[in-house]
Amino acid sequence: MQTFPAVPLAALREARNNANPLVRKLSHFIGLSLVEQRLIEELTSTDEVVAADVDISVEGVAPRGVFMLREGMAVRYRTLPNGGRQIMTFLIPGDLCDVHVFLLQQADHSIGTVIPSRIAAIPRDRVMQITARYPRIGASFLWSAQQEESMLRERIVSLGRRDARGRIAHLLCELLWRYSAIGRTPDEMFRLPLTQTELADTLGLTPVHVNRVLKEFRGSRLIAMENRTLRLLDINGLQEMAGFDSSYLHLNGASMELTRYLAGLEASAS
Amino acid sequence: MQTFPAVPLAALREARNNANPLVRKLSHFIGLSLVEQRLIEELTSTDEVVAADVDISVEGVAPRGVFMLREGMAVRYRTLPNGGRQIMTFLIPGDLCDVHVFLLQQADHSIGTVIPSRIAAIPRDRVMQITARYPRIGASFLWSAQQEESMLRERIVSLGRRDARGRIAHLLCELLWRYSAIGRTPDEMFRLPLTQTELADTLGLTPVHVNRVLKEFRGSRLIAMENRTLRLLDINGLQEMAGFDSSYLHLNGASMELTRYLAGLEASAS
DNA sequence: CGTAGGCTTGATTCTTGTCAACCGCGGTGG
């Protein structure tokens, strides 16, 4: 991570330990000042409880506003004419939903919780105001969208060119990295609240086959599961099996050049 | 498509017949004024010839500037440790490349031509200026990015939940719709300059299997191929086989509400 | 005229899907 005079180290440390998962996530891209952190916290300050298996946004209807997932887990998915469904993405705490979807007449997929969750509804015009006024926040939101898109591409690679083992291993590694980016992976362990059917719908497999592969992973001591909590025992083994390369997550910060450019914008805006 | 007083019908007609494929594509989202059309044409006025099988942007290095594909065809792809490759997207004329990638330190995938092509390099600061000054152009670029993302999700659905026939049929339908959106499909026919290996690398199949399915399609008179030009003989049959629903391409225009909102911005900007 | 890349085809293998049954647990209602 590049530090730059514009943001003091103390602010950086603060961001990395911030209780707000969005601030933590964004801090992997750019150092946010304390003011910027407060603004993001305020932007995502509402708190709404959503039960498990509830659709927040549904295919075919005009998307409702922007929101951030605060706690829990949600999936983007699409149901097919033949009854099947495909999960495209997992939303974990700190994930923003579709800052730009308002451009579309209707959502082309649904978003639904898989476990009880909490979301922060974000008024669209506040987003507009803040991103216009604070270019670094705007840039970090765009970065977040780029990261999501990159994850979509990586899923395409998984589905197209990895076998069942590789797909599952890759997904587990991805989740570990993402949880770790928001500071929620003590001991390479995280809660995996997904049913095997949900995993199958994500990975283009059947629940039966997912079960068999997980069993194999447990047998070869790659993972361990105790009451819905997953522990990755052999991360290197999993990463190798998956051909996992974390660079697609872009967690290594903005370039010096961009950081400087944004600092310039910041200065001229205020 | 919603017409709105801000843009006269003549301009709409002009956009729909514009020689610039980007203008044509964007006109499916929003009616661009003649001035806006001229600006986009000017923005994409440079012309650079690129041979077949040349990488325009390569994985691991900082992305070069924005460009538009003017003629030909390119693919986004990633090569895997084991030597395989996965194509994620096709770029056809009018496709913009990564208005926002400059945020990333390094590209997570490569972009390369598959046939001789022509591209228009676009200076990033001109994009910034124009999108800031002309919100409708800015919005249409964002729409274009949303559309691309939507195509990524649809590919995930294909790879995850459609069999070989469905995947191929879906891809052909998608290309037909996209070519038709830029006015290049006389008689449901278009040039398909891809080798079967490239198709396989897109669809998560082997070249051999792609060959067999195409043979079957020809046999059942779904398609016909004569010297590298493909004709879809039975579009309904293909769409049904694929479970194809074009709404993910979002070609049906912006909502009235958004159109009005952008007109407002336009007015206040000038 | 020779060659390489791409297309075509057949024989065979194997990964994954399908079908079916059973288990165990948590919730619910009698």
Added chain:
DNA sequence: CCACCGCGGTTGACAAGAATCAAGCCTACG
């Protein structure tokens, strides 16, 4: 308090879709 129910996980037997291996063919091109 207990029987019932349903969902999710587990396992086995079998089927099928796609991969693999291998060879021949055509054509554009040097």
